[in-house]
């Protein structure tokens with residue numbers, strides 16, 4: 001429990017706030033290191049899209065202008081790409097902002113939100129701020145359990161959040177599974193399908209959720225440009241939904257919430273298929289090598305459709321995290337996700353992955369001896 005002023009909303013003192021990956025600068029300062037490797041926040045190891053970078057430099061001097069508050073050109077481009085009307089699209093200051101907007105728009109005190117656990121903590125935090133109640137169904141075999149979610153739905157359920165693929169496990173559900181679930185939902189429930197890692201998914205049966213929108217289902221699809229385009233530091237994501245849902249979200253959007261550079265970078269970056277291909281190919285290649293490395297060292301892991309891997313380490317993940325920090329490697333301990341014997345590791349470049357395997361193995365061995 002946090003102590004807050006007595007006039008603060010009571011629900012604010014009763015939940016844990018979002019905990020981001022530890023910044024490299026902090027680790028450098030704390031441990032006096034110069035060479036720190038951060039594989040904790042699922043950023044793009046190949047860097048940012050070169051086309052996005054060029055676009056930023058072109059508009060940089062115009063940064064004294066306010067940006068277009070409705071991101072009109074970018075919205076139109078995303079709409080064309082997805083063959084939907086522009087009224088179905090809204091951009092956000094990262095996909096995460098849209099999660100907070102959805103909670104703000106649709107939740108009153110004591111409404112219920114259904115999701116899986118462990119999953120992306122922003123669903124719970126954004127909902128708790130609105131004083132809603134979380135009904136979380138545990139994952140089964142590292143995957144969202146749709147039957148479990150269905151059993152949690154009541155007359156009070158307003159939102160269902162599904163991360164597909166899921167963070168932190170990297171596992172996914174097929175379009176068939178999602179469609180069967182969506183088609184049976186009561187119409188008063190908005191299904192938020194968070195597809196932040198959509199570009200990385202290799203399973204040919206994954207894609208197709210736009211079809212649910214075209215059928216008129218109460219669905220909102222979220223996508224992030226932080227990952228494949230490498231724009232995490234600029235903050236840009238988008239949502240595609242029914243026009244009345246999008247109109248509702250626009251009611252609460254903060255004026256000028258998506259900055260000028262992010263809008264231009266995203267607009268240009270969406271044409272950068274080379275960068276997306278390079279990123280995805282690197283991630284897929286390295287993922288297989290990491291699987292081999294984890295397997296050889298006896299670590300169980302979940303097969304991932306993202307740019308990170310969820311690994312069972314059988315030691316205390318916070319101690320492991322601390323030990324690895326001393327060697328300048330930042331990973332994400334599973335304890336924050338309620339899984340104290342797991343860690344989440346972002347897939348890096350080949351030499352970075354070798355380093356993480358080496359440091360992880362050494363740290364686990366040392367902790368096993370204690």
Ligand SMILES: Cc1ncc(COP(=O)(O)O)c(C=O)c1O
Nearest residue numbers: 094095096120167196224226237
């Ligand atoms: C499942 C999931 N959704 C949304 C986000 C947020 O993405 P953005 O950087 O666009 O806010 C993340 C970021 O890690 C995520 O893992």
